[in-house]
Amino acid sequence: MVQIRSKNIGVSGELFHAHVDEMTANAVQDPCTSTNPRETSVEEMKKLYIAAFYGLNVNF
Numbered sequence: 001m002v003q004i005r006s007k008n009i010g011v012s013g014e015l016f017h018a019h020v021d022e023m024t025a026n027a028v029q030d031p032c033t034s035t036n037p038r039e040t041s042v043e044e045m046k047k048l049y050i051a052a053f054y055g056l057n058v059n060f
Helices: 013-029 031-035 042-054
Strands: none
Touching (some): 013 042
């Protein structure tokens, strides 16, 4: 099984970490976020980005 994760498609760790806070803020402010089936905090949104980047399980 091939895991699809951001770091496998050419996004460097340096670039990711330089922008993860901005991406998180944008995602939380996006109008579509309010229609999610569960509320998501800024901290959880950032953890989700980190999990996607590293291919980690989301267990929160």
